Amino acid sequence: MLPMMLVIAILLPLVAAIGCYFLRVSAIRTLIVLATGVCVAAVSLALLGQGSFTYSPGTIVGISWDSLVTLADFALLFVMLYYAFKLKNQLIKVFVILQIIPLALFELFVIDHAVETPAIFADSLSLIMVAVISVIGSLICFFAIPYMKEHEEHLHLVKSKQPQFFFFLVLFLGAMNGLVLSNNILWLYFFFEVTTFCSFMLIGHDQNQIAVKNATRALWMNALGGVAFVFGMIWAYVETGSLDLQVIIHSGPMGGLMLAPLGLLCLAGFTKAAQVPFQSWLLGAMVAPTPVSALLHSSTMVKAGVYIVLRLAPAYAGTFLSQGIALCGAFTFLACAAIAVSQSNGKKILAYSTISNLGLIICCAGLNTKWSITAAIILIIFHAASKALLFLCVGTIEHGIGSRDLEDMHGLYLKMPRTAVITIIGVLTMLLPPFGVLLGKWMAIESASGNMFVITMLALGSAVSLVFWARWAGILLTAPLRDKVPAESQSILTKLTLTVLAGIAVVLSLFSPMIYTRLIEPMVGKTFEITAGVFASPMGVFAVYPIFIILAGAFIYSWIETKKSANAKTSQSYMCGANVKETGVQSFIGPMNTPVAVKASNYYMKEFFGEEKLTLWVNFIALALIVLMLGGAL
Amino acid sequence: MKTIILMILGIVIAPILGGLIAGIDRRVTARLQSRFGPPILQPFYDVAKLFGKDKVVSNFWQVFCSWVYLIAAALSVALLFGQTDLLLVFFVQAIGAVFLVMGGLSTPSPYSQVGAQRELIQVLTYEPLIILVFASIFMVTGSFRIDEILAYKQPLLIQLPLMFVVLGYALTIKLRKSPFDFSTSHHGHQEIVKGVLTEFSGPYLGIIEIAHWYETIFILGICALFWHTSLVGVILLLVSTYFAELIIDNTMARMTWRWMLKYVWSIGLAMSFVNLIWLYAG
Numbered sequence: 001m002l003p004m005m006l007v008i009a010i011l012l013p014l015v016a017a018i019g020c021y022f023l024r025v026s027a028i029r030t031l032i033v034l035a036t037g038v039c040v041a042a043v044s045l046a047l048l049g050q051g052s053f054t055y056s057p058g059t060i061v062g063i064s065w066d067s068l069v070t071l072a073d074f075a076l077l078f079v080m081l082y083y084a085f086k087l088k089n090q091l092i093k094v095f096v097i098l099q100i101i102p103l104a105l106f107e108l109f110v111i112d113h114a115v116e117t118p119a120i121f122a123d124s125l126s127l128i129m130v131a132v133i134s135v136i137g138s139l140i141c142f143f144a145i146p147y148m149k150e151h152e153e154h155l156h157l158v159k160s161k162q163p164q165f166f167f168f169l170v171l172f173l174g175a176m177n178g179l180v181l182s183n184n185i186l187w188l189y190f191f192f193e194v195t196t197f198c199s200f201m202l203i204g205h206d207q208n209q210i211a212v213k214n215a216t217r218a219l220w221m222n223a224l225g226g227v228a229f230v231f232g233m234i235w236a237y238v239e240t241g242s243l244d245l246q247v248i249i250h251s252g253p254m255g256g257l258m259l260a261p262l263g264l265l266c267l268a269g270f271t272k273a274a275q276v277p278f279q280s281w282l283l284g285a286m287v288a289p290t291p292v293s294a295l296l297h298s299s300t301m302v303k304a305g306v307y308i309v310l311r312l313a314p315a316y317a318g319t320f321l322s323q324g325i326a327l328c329g330a331f332t333f334l335a336c337a338a339i340a341v342s343q344s345n346g347k348k349i350l351a352y353s354t355i356s357n358l359g360l361i362i363c364c365a366g367l368n369t370k371w372s373i374t375a376a377i378i379l380i381i382f383h384a385a386s387k388a389l390l391f392l393c394v395g396t397i398e399h400g401i402g403s404r405d406l407e408d409m410h411g412l413y414l415k416m417p418r419t420a421v422i423t424i425i426g427v428l429t430m431l432l433p434p435f436g437v438l439l440g441k442w443m444a445i446e447s448a449s450g451n452m453f454v455i456t457m458l459a460l461g462s463a464v465s466l467v468f469w470a471r472w473a474g475i476l477l478t479a480p481l482r483d484k485v486p487a488e489s490q491s492i493l494t495k496l497t498l499t500v501l502a503g504i505a506v507v508l509s510l511f512s513p514m515i516y517t518r519l520i521e522p523m524v525g526k527t528f529e530i531t532a533g534v535f536a537s538p539m540g541v542f543a544v545y546p547i548f549i550i551l552a553g554a555f556i557y558s559w560i561e562t563k564k565s566a567n568a569k570t571s572q573s574y575m576c577g578a579n580v581k582e583t584g585v586q587s588f589i590g591p592m593n594t595p596v597a598v599k600a601s602n603y604y605m606k607e608f609f610g611e612e613k614l615t616l617w618v619n620f621i622a623l624a625l626i627v628l629m630l631g632g633a634l
Numbered sequence: 635m636k637t638i639i640l641m642i643l644g645i646v647i648a649p650i651l652g653g654l655i656a657g658i659d660r661r662v663t664a665r666l667q668s669r670f671g672p673p674i675l676q677p678f679y680d681v682a683k684l685f686g687k688d689k690v691v692s693n694f695w696q697v698f699c700s701w702v703y704l705i706a707a708a709l710s711v712a713l714l715f716g717q718t719d720l721l722l723v724f725f726v727q728a729i730g731a732v733f734l735v736m737g738g739l740s741t742p743s744p745y746s747q748v749g750a751q752r753e754l755i756q757v758l759t760y761e762p763l764i765i766l767v768f769a770s771i772f773m774v775t776g777s778f779r780i781d782e783i784l785a786y787k788q789p790l791l792i793q794l795p796l797m798f799v800v801l802g803y804a805l806t807i808k809l810r811k812s813p814f815d816f817s818t819s820h821h822g823h824q825e826i827v828k829g830v831l832t833e834f835s836g837p838y839l840g841i842i843e844i845a846h847w848y849e850t851i852f853i854l855g856i857c858a859l860f861w862h863t864s865l866v867g868v869i870l871l872l873v874s875t876y877f878a879e880l881i882i883d884n885t886m887a888r889m890t891w892r893w894m895l896k897y898v899w900s901i902g903l904a905m906s907f908v909n910l911i912w913l914y915a916g
Binding site: 410411413428431432433438442445446449450452455456458459460462463464466467469470471473474475477478479480538539540541542543547550551554555557558559561562565566568569570571572573574575576586598600602603605607608 | 688689690691692693694695697698701702705706709713718719721722725726728729731732735736738739740741742743744745746747748750751752754755757758759761762763765766768769772773776777778779782827832833835892895899903906907910911914
């Protein structure tokens with residue numbers, strides 16, 4: 001049973017991807033994507049129910065899976081090298097060759113191939129990741145079906161590029177599942193490279209100048225991460241004599257030389273998770289069609305980065321490296337949240353907020369207490385749901401009004417009431433209790449409270465992020481509004497995915513106590529007593545159920561009151577008594593007795609938080625922190 | 635059971651106390667300005683009058699947002715009285731703050747829009763300081779739980795004097811008093827009319843007024859934690875703090891949001907650091 005489930009989780013997406021590529025009929029493709037998504041999601045939940053396991057796949061027709069992976073790995077690296085020459089990019093060439101040569105030497109002369117390493121190992125962390133990837137990732141693939149159709153209609157393409165698009169999109173899910181389930185570090189490295197390559201192809205999908213430019217940047221930055229990974233892996237093997245990730249993590253007290261390879265592996269995680277100063281590739285990824293951004297930002301790719309840092313956390317616990325990681329993460333959390341304030345592009349705000357939240361997760365891994373690791377896992381789960389939802393909302397809005405700029409979203413409720421309300425729900429789940437993201441943030445802040453620098457950055461970052469979220473939720477409602485708004489039409493798959501994701505984002509919070517006791521506590525160790533849905537420890541309490549119930553009541557009551565106000569009088573906005581008296585017109589009598597339309601826009605506070613103003617300094621400080629982290633490790 | 639009784643007590647008593655404080659505030663302010671001022675119960679008469687007025691709205695989301703603001707404010711006070719977790723209480727309070735801003739943004743009136751944006755900047759300014767105050771309380775007592783903090787033997791003020799001043803900044807901003815009163819300008823007739831509250835009227839303005847009373851009690855309740863060991867100490871601390879607020883309110887002109895953000899963040903962070911380093915050194 002187990003091998004079958006693993007095949008479905010990792011290999012089925014590959015088969016389906018090939019199907020999408022060769023069977024070029026849109027109905028068949030739709031069917032393949034839907035069927036694969038449902039199967040993978042169902043299997044991921046079944047795996048979650050089954051619990052931890054170790055597994056070695058053995059051989060297939062006489063060839064060991066290990067050698068197949070090695071073969072595929074080199075094939076992939078040479079494909080990347082091909083693209084490096086095609087794009088004439090020196091950086092990528094250097095970084096890919098810096099992976100090929102050490103890896104070849106490593107395979108040929110260093111590794112003892114007689115030693116059997118279990119290829120697959122799953123504990124709660126892996127299984128939670130598989131569930132996040134498979135459920136949320138599949139929903140995003142579903143959303144992509146109608147979206148890509150419209151997208152290509154907008155572009156007036158003669159020949160559809162959807163087969164290639166869905167090839168990489170579906171393949172991505174399998175690669176991610178493989179990555180989080182791998183125990184053999186060579187396997188982990190292979191899947192790590194597959195995600196790099198998939199993201200490169202997906203970002204460059206539209207093949208216009210900017211898409212190619214940003215895809216190239218994504219490739220060189222992630223290839224740099226690949227180099228760090230290869231050297232970290234070889235060094236770790238030299239130190240411990242094992243390819244087994246569990247052995248590497250638990251190989252006795254860590255000190256001195258062992259910290260350096262861990263530092264390098266974490267650096268690889270940093271590039272993948274787009275931590276400053278590597279944030280620019282993920283920001284560039286916005287040019288890709290929205291489902292790609294949603295996938296990269298919520299359930300795949302960047303989560304691979306934080307997964308690696310979190311996976312290695314027990315290995316560097318209590319060291320200087322750990323503190324360095326906490327500082328780097330906290331700094332990213334603050335810096336990116338601050339820059340997000342100055343942005344008016346919806347996708348860019350989401351991108352910065354993603355990087356910021358990943359920083360928080362990495363900071364939690366660095367703090368390295370039971371409490372903070374719990375926080376990190378909770379954040380991974382809930383951030384994926386809310387962020388996927390928000391990206392898909394922006395995609396829907398963009399197709400609806402032709403813009404992703406906040407200033408064009410004033411009063412969106414009048415035009416797209418459904419999408420507007422779902423977007424607001426998404427925003428609130430990122431921001432307010434009792435939703436999971438805030439539960440994670442609460443745990444993070446409480447567990448960081450002993451560390452003066454980290455807590456200061458978390459406090460500032462948390463306040464800054466409130467600004468851009470609340471502002472966004474508010475302006476969607478801006479309108480003189482009294483009558484019923486006409487309903488909005490959405491295609492079935494769009495409606496389905498948005499509703500399900502919104503449901504997950506809201507309802508999953510109700511299960512957070514259960515997620516904690518069933519999944520996190522057995523792995524991390526007990527930190528909280530749970531009674532009646534209340535997290536309690538001697539240091540803090542967070543009442544999930546009571547607050548959830550009271551707030552649900554509050555929202556229902558407020559809505560009833562709102563309905564009751566239907567017969568209240570309508571007022572025009574106050575404009576110092578100079579309103580133009582027509583109903584429904586928002587203008588005032590200006591100079592020369594002419595009507596002037598009212599226009600308002602957000603404060604972006606560019607003189608404090610401007611992207612141009614901050615980015616250089618942020619990168620500089622982040623680089624210094626990374627040097628500090630790695631230097632301290634050496 | 636005790637927790638639930640305390641919570642209900644909080645919900646009932648807080649608005650009464652908050653209203654009385656608002657009344658005393660107006661009275662003392664008047665005296666400071668050589669006027670007599672209204673009766674102490676005037677805020678209650680005002681709110682009663684508001685509830686008697688016609689309902690007038692320009693966007694029905696205003697109604698929704700004002701109710702959520704009130705309920706979140708009441709809930710945060712209830713959680714504070716129920717001696718739960720400081721950070722949790724604060725995050726629940728933030729729900730109210732967010733919905734007030736959303737209510738302000740929901741109408742296209744320029745005053746309301748500008749006021750809402752400024753309100754956000756006020757939140758941006760006080761939020762990190764309050765989190766740092768809570769973190770410092772954690773460092774002294776080893777817990778964020780109010781029941782654990784109340785069991786601590788010494789007044790926190792002895793170890794956290796500068797953090798109390800930092801909290802004072804947050805209090806001034808939260809009470810919307812000069813020099814930080816630019817989101818709703820609590821004296822009328824000023825540059826942005828009534829800021830974020832411009833478009834709320836009648837019963838809905840009344841609801842917001844009551845929510846504000848809850849918030850006053852909320853923030854004074856946190857101040858009270860600094861001298862929790864004696865009742866006299868609490869009263870002394872709160873009366874002197876509030877009186878200091880009134881003096882500041884009456885002697886300061888309103889400043890711009892740029893000034894506030896720079897000034898409060900830099901001074902607040904500097905004082906927090908100094909106080910936290912003391913703690914570490916000691």
